[in-house]
Amino acid sequence: MTTQSIFKGLLRPVLVSAVFFMALTGLAYPIFTTFAAQLLFPFQAQGSLIEREGRVIGSTLIGQHFTKPEYFHGRPSMTLGADPQDPGKSVSQPYNSGSSGASNLGPTSQKLMDQVAARVKAYRQDNGLAANAQVPVDAVTASASGLDPHISVANARIQLARVARLRQMPEAELLQLVNEHTAARTLDLLGEPRVNVLQLNLALDALLASRQPSVAASE
Amino acid sequence: MLSTVLEFALILGLMTGLAVLMGKWLTRVFTGTRHALPERCTYRLLGIDPLETMGWARYGSALLLSNAAMMLLGYIILRMQAVMPINPLGLVAQTPDLAFNTAASFITNTNWQAYSGETSLSNFSQMAVITFLMFVGATSGVVAAAGFIRGLSRSSSADIGNFWVDFTRILYRVMLPLCVTMALVYVWQGMPQTFASQALATTLEGAQQQLIVGAVASFESIKHIGTNGGGFFSMNAAHPFENPTPLTNALHILSMLLIPSALTYTFGSMLLQRRQGWVFFGTFLVMFIGFLALVYGAEQNGNPLLTQAGANQALSIEQSGGNMEGKELRFGIADSSLFIATTTAATTGSVNAMHDSLTPMGGFVPLAQMMLNCVFGGDGVGFINLIQYALLTVFLVGMMIGRSPEFLGKKVEAGEIKLVMLSVLAHPISILGFTALAALWPDTMASLNNLGPHGFSEVLYAYTSGTANNGSAFAGLNANTPFFNTTIGLAMLVGRFFTMLPMLAVAGSLAMKKTVPAGAGTIPTATPLFMVLVVFVVLVVGGLTFLPALALGPLVEQLQLLSGQTYN
Numbered sequence: 001m002t003t004q005s006i007f008k009g010l011l012r013p014v015l016v017s018a019v020f021f022m023a024l025t026g027l028a029y030p031i032f033t034t035f036a037a038q039l040l041f042p043f044q045a046q047g048s049l050i051e052r053e054g055r056v057i058g059s060t061l062i063g064q065h066f067t068k069p070e071y072f073h074g075r076p077s078m079t080l081g082a083d084p085q086d087p088g089k090s091v092s093q094p095y096n097s098g099s100s101g102a103s104n105l106g107p108t109s110q111k112l113m114d115q116v117a118a119r120v121k122a123y124r125q126d127n128g129l130a131a132n133a134q135v136p137v138d139a140v141t142a143s144a145s146g147l148d149p150h151i152s153v154a155n156a157r158i159q160l161a162r163v164a165r166l167r168q169m170p171e172a173e174l175l176q177l178v179n180e181h182t183a184a185r186t187l188d189l190l191g192e193p194r195v196n197v198l199q200l201n202l203a204l205d206a207l208l209a210s211r212q213p214s215v216a217a218s219e
Numbered sequence: 220m221l222s223t224v225l226e227f228a229l230i231l232g233l234m235t236g237l238a239v240l241m242g243k244w245l246t247r248v249f250t251g252t253r254h255a256l257p258e259r260c261t262y263r264l265l266g267i268d269p270l271e272t273m274g275w276a277r278y279g280s281a282l283l284l285s286n287a288a289m290m291l292l293g294y295i296i297l298r299m300q301a302v303m304p305i306n307p308l309g310l311v312a313q314t315p316d317l318a319f320n321t322a323a324s325f326i327t328n329t330n331w332q333a334y335s336g337e338t339s340l341s342n343f344s345q346m347a348v349i350t351f352l353m354f355v356g357a358t359s360g361v362v363a364a365a366g367f368i369r370g371l372s373r374s375s376s377a378d379i380g381n382f383w384v385d386f387t388r389i390l391y392r393v394m395l396p397l398c399v400t401m402a403l404v405y406v407w408q409g410m411p412q413t414f415a416s417q418a419l420a421t422t423l424e425g426a427q428q429q430l431i432v433g434a435v436a437s438f439e440s441i442k443h444i445g446t447n448g449g450g451f452f453s454m455n456a457a458h459p460f461e462n463p464t465p466l467t468n469a470l471h472i473l474s475m476l477l478i479p480s481a482l483t484y485t486f487g488s489m490l491l492q493r494r495q496g497w498v499f500f501g502t503f504l505v506m507f508i509g510f511l512a513l514v515y516g517a518e519q520n521g522n523p524l525l526t527q528a529g530a531n532q533a534l535s536i537e538q539s540g541g542n543m544e545g546k547e548l549r550f551g552i553a554d555s556s557l558f559i560a561t562t563t564a565a566t567t568g569s570v571n572a573m574h575d576s577l578t579p580m581g582g583f584v585p586l587a588q589m590m591l592n593c594v595f596g597g598d599g600v601g602f603i604n605l606i607q608y609a610l611l612t613v614f615l616v617g618m619m620i621g622r623s624p625e626f627l628g629k630k631v632e633a634g635e636i637k638l639v640m641l642s643v644l645a646h647p648i649s650i651l652g653f654t655a656l657a658a659l660w661p662d663t664m665a666s667l668n669n670l671g672p673h674g675f676s677e678v679l680y681a682y683t684s685g686t687a688n689n690g691s692a693f694a695g696l697n698a699n700t701p702f703f704n705t706t707i708g709l710a711m712l713v714g715r716f717f718t719m720l721p722m723l724a725v726a727g728s729l730a731m732k733k734t735v736p737a738g739a740g741t742i743p744t745a746t747p748l749f750m751v752l753v754v755f756v757v758l759v760v761g762g763l764t765f766l767p768a769l770a771l772g773p774l775v776e777q778l779q780l781l782s783g784q785t786y787n
Contacts, residue, residue, distance in 0.1 A: 006277045010284055013265040013383055018288040020264060021390070025441075026351030029395065033402045033437040037412035040403060047411040047418050047432045047460070056420040059430055061409050061459040064422045071423070075548065098417075098429040099337050100454035102545045104575040104695030106673035107522045108776060110785040112544065112576075120529035134531035137521070141530065141544040144457030144573045150548040154537035189226045191465025192539045192551035201423055 052202070063149040064198050065095040069126065070166040071204075072151070072159050074197045075138055076119055078103040079146035100145045116140050127162050150194035153182055167208060177203060220534070223553040227511065230469060230557065231504070234476045238500065241477055242484025248392050249365045249385070249489065261387050272378035275727025278366050279720050281382035282359055289355050290326040293348045294318050306341035307416050313339065320704040325352035327715035328360055328597055330442075330449030330568050330690035331681075331707060333699040337452055342416055342433045349449060350438055354394060357445025360599030361389045363719050364482055367603050370726025371627055372490045374734040379727055393478075394444065401440035401474065409463035410436040435460055439467075443474035446597040448568030448690045456558070456571040457547050468554050468571060475565040479503075479595040482602040490627060494745040499605055502750050506594045506757070507564050510584045515556035517580035518542050524785065542581070545573030556581075563588040566597035568690025575668065575677065575693040579777035582693070586680055586773065589687035591761045592646060597688055600715075603722045605753075609744070610639050610725070612756045616742055625741050628734040635728055638721040645717035647764045649686040649710045654679050654768065660702060668695025671786035672779065676772035681707060686714035 037045040048060045058064055063074045079101045081093030105112035119140040124133055136154040151159075156178050164171045181200040185191050254262070254269055262269050273281070296303060297318040301311050313321060317333055324331040330353070334340065340349065362385045370379040406412045411432040420428040431452065438451045439461055452458040462468055480500060487496020519541045521532035534540040539551030546555045555572040562569055563585035574585055588594050593604040610626055614636050617624030624631040657663050657678045667674040677696040684691055685707040692698070698707060743749065 006274075006280055009267075010281055013267050014281070014284045014288050016265050017285050017383070017386070018292045020261070021289070021355055022292060022347060022351045025354035025390070025395070026347040029354075029398070030346045030350055030434040030437040033399055034412050034414060034434055036399075036403060037406040037436060041406045044406050044409050045412045045436075046415070047413070047430055048409050048463075049418055049420065049430075056418065058420045058422055058428055059418075059459075061463050062428075062430060063459075064424070064428065065426065066424060068424060095428075098431055099335065100452050100458050102454060102457070102573040102576065102694070104545070104573055104668050104693070106575060106582075106669040106676075106693075106695070106776075107524065107542070107544075107578050108671060108673055108780050108785050109669055110787050113524050113528055113785060116525060116528040116530060116544075124529075133529075134526075135529060136538050137525065137530040137532045137540055137543045138538060138548055140528075141525070141542075141546075144545045144547050144571065145452075145454040145459060147454075147459055148547050148549075149459060152538035152548060154531075154535065157537065185222070186465045186469075189222055189229060190469050191549050191554055193537075194548050198423065205423070 050202070058198055060196065060199060061149060062097050062147050063095055066197065066201065070163060071201045072156060072163060072195075072197050075148050075151060076140065076142045077146040077148070078142040095147060097147055100147055102144050102146060103142045127158050129158070149196050149198060151197055153193050153195060156182070156195040156200070163204070167204070169208070177207065223515070226553060227557060230472060231508075233473055234480055237473060237477055238480035238484050241481035242488065242496075245393065245478075245481055245485040246488040248388050249369065249485065251388075254384070255391070257391060258387050262383065265383055267383045269381060269384045271381055273381055274377045275366070275370065275379050275723045275730075278379055278382045279723045282363060283716065283720070285386075286326050286355070286359055289352065290322045293325065293352050294322040296348050297321055297344060300341055300344050303341065303343045303347075305343035305414070308341065310339060310341050316701045316704040317699060320708040322348075322352070323708040323711050324690065325349060325447070325449060326356050327688050327711045328356040328445070328447060328566075328600070329685060329688040329711045329715070330447045331685055331692065331711065332449050332690070333704055333707070335453035336450055337431045342414070345438065345451060346434055350434070350441060353441045353445050353447040353449065354390065357441070357447055357598045358386055358390050358394055360446075360597055361393070361478060362386050362599070363723060364599035364602050365389070366723060367606070367726045368482075368486050368489050370723070370730040371606070373730040374732070376730050377727070379723075379730055394441065397444050398437070398440040401444065401470065402436040404470065405436040405439055405467060408467045409460075410439060410467070411460055412436040432460070439471070440474070442569060443471045443567060444477060446475055446479065446565045446567040448562065450569060456569040457573070462571055465549055465554060468550055468558060471569070471571075472557060472561045475561050475567045476595060478598045479565050479601045482599065486602065492627070492745060495627075498745050498747070498750045499602075499609070501747070502605065502753050503595045505750070505754055506591070507560065510564070510588055510594065511557065511560040514559050514577075514581050514584040515553065517578045518556050519552045520578070522578055523780065524783070542576070542578050545576030547571065559585055560588070562691060563689060564594040564596070566592065566601065566687055566689040568684065570691050573694060574680070574691055575695045579773045579780055582676060583769065583773040585691065586676070586683055586769065587761070587765075589683045589689045590650070590765045591757055592687045593757060600688070600719060604718065607639050607642055607718070607722055608757050608760070609753055610635065611643065611760070612749070612753045613742065613744065615756060616752060622740045622742060625735070626744065627729075628737065629729045629732045630735070635725050638725045638728075642718040642721040643760065645713055646686055649713045650679075650682045650765075651768060653682040653706050653710050656706065657682070657703070662700065662702060666697040666700060666703065668697070669786065672772050672776040673786070676776065679768055679772050682710050685710035688714050
């Protein structure tokens with residue numbers, strides 16, 4: 001076969017296919033899928049947003065940064081955000097859902113070990129644990145997305161005592177709430193048992209607000 | 220532990236069942252003679268004759284040129300992002316080296332990302348460049364496999380099919396219907412699918428939260444079915460919007476394995492040698508299970524330094540334990556390990572855990588699988604790579620016992636082996652050559668996130684991932700520099716076309732030969748013994764080539780970890 005016959009007549013299909021398949025797979029496909037998704041599953045398609053008193057307070061799927069001791073706390077997050085003093089620089093901004101991120105520190109990184117040791121110390125202090133207590137690994141290691149909405153059951157049960165004390169409610173009652181918000185493995189096989197921190201904290205607020213409406217309103 | 224084994228068994232069982240169904244479907248797509256109406260319209264638009272038959276050179280040229288045109292179109296749109304529509308966040312265009320890297324990455328089915336999706340691409344670019352190139356890149360891989368298998372199945376013929384017909388059919392009959400269906404399942408599970416770019420929220424503690432959304436589900440379905448792997452978000456399939464539940468995680472894994480595993484069945488069907496297809500499926504599976512066990516063991520065992528720091532990594536009913544740095548809680552160790560093994564076997568490159576934070580032996584697995592590049596492998600090309608090793612096995616075994624090498628009734632001669640060797644050698648030359656260059660390059664140190672052997676692993680991983688067209692990363696490496704963008708971009712093109720084109724030539728050459736009936740001197744290739752031989756050849760060739768580099772990275776790191784050595 002000659003070189004000429006190999007390339008003969010290829011120019012038009014080569015050019016047309018690039019533009020046509022771009023329009024088909026790059027525009028028509030996602031646009032069609034979007035209309036179908038908005039029709040069938042409007043809540044999920046928007047990002048599973050939850051509202052309280054008419055305001056969007058987040059997404060059930062995306063974790064939030066909890067610092068107040070009367071809330072359950074999520075996992076450490078390594079996401080960054082623009083420095084308010086100097087927008088050109090990045091500073092630590094946990095659970096910044098505009099820019100997912102992880103530590104990417106390796107297993108022999110001294111920086112990682114120092115971070116973990118500091119988190120262990122803070123976790124023991126926050127929850128009144130002994131100075132040599134081993135703490136659940138998920139509570140002191142950063143997640144991959146920096147937006148992990150879940151903590152382990154072990155982690156939730158340790159934080160339970162602190163939250164119950166500060167909320168002035170019996171531990172047994174809070175344990176029941178935690179259990180209600182613990183998701184099991186899918187089909188008993190896939191994934192891990194887990195507690196959604198935002199939903200648990202929301203339920204906690206709602207439970208207490210239903211008893212003391214005036215306190216909740218002032219918050 | 221038991222539930223983990225059951226979970227792995229369930230997923231691999233489902234994969235096997237789906238391989239048969241999909242394999243049958245692909246056989247019909249590859250061999251059918253009727254053209255549906257939308258296909259006929261497309262042929263008219265392209266101005267091609269669907270009855271034309273092509274030799275391997277014309278078939279390969281059409282593939283190469285159409286890919287080049289598509290890559291160029293993607294490049295142009297990325298460079299003009301600022302003036303394109305649907306860009307409410309006002310994102311600027313990518314720089315020339317970054318746009319080259321991105322376009323090369325997505326057309327070669329690599330999906331290496333030197334940029335961060337949230338802050339670098341408008342929703343228009345995510346659709347018109349990234350989603351588009353993911354479709355055509357993956358489809359091109361399957362098209363190559365169609366031509367390749369057809370070449371092997373023919374006798375005394377120069378014809379390996381019609382590129383345009385294969386491309387159109389695979390897109391219309393396989394990729395698009397599967398992706399639309401899967402995207403809707405994904406939305407049901409929680410992935411966003413909207414024209415909006417963001418949603419603003421005020422958190423429970425009163426902070427402002429910017430939630431980035433977009434056409435995520437339609438992106439995710441082609442990303443995994445096409446073994447592409449690039450993320451909509453920076454943190455890829457670890458991001459809760461890209462992978463909200465354990466069920467979507469399982470579907471991602473099954474999607475990635477779907478076409479690579481099915482092609483072994485299609486091969487068996489088209490050659491009327493089902494057993495041969497299963498032998499190749501078994502070859503894939505044996506290697507996969509070995510690597511899966513290694514990464515799961517290493518990650519579940521955890522990092523002794525974390526225990527020293529006070530973290531409890533024990534597996535219990537209340538926690539999955541293990542090395543959870545850079546992992547998501549809903550996946551734990553088991554689902555993360557399965558994903559790691561799958562994404563680097565099927566050369567997808569999406570990640571649901573950060574590979575940079577894996578334990579040394581955990582990180583060894585993705586590196587090794589990409590270096591071998593034939594544990595399932597990407598859509599189409601994984602199967603082609605396996606046949607390359609099968610030809611090498613036939614040749615080596617033939618040499619050892621003094622028989623003339625034959626494969627599928629065709630004599631394997633010097634010409635084919637030279638092409639196979641070109642393909643076998645292009646892979647390590649690109650990986651090791653570029654890694655050596657980067658190790659000498661003065662600015663490399665500034666790009667590393669970790670020092671010591673782990674830093675070397677970051678660089679080795681980058682070129683391995685690029686050449687294997689995987690796209691996952693030891694993501695601590697800052698690869699968005701002109702040097703890395705250019706060299707990794709070149710590695711991706713070498714890795715893609717210097718294996719695909721020589722192997723198409725092999726298929727073309729085998730198609731021309733007469734099929735001879737098996738004689739007493741023929742080595743049977745549809746047997747478990749041959750399967751063991753292929754695995755052995757893959758491991759020996761891969762080991763001899765890459766062990767020295769691996770010894771400088773993960774292996775020495777493992778020894779240092781055990782002795783407690785850390786790096787600042």
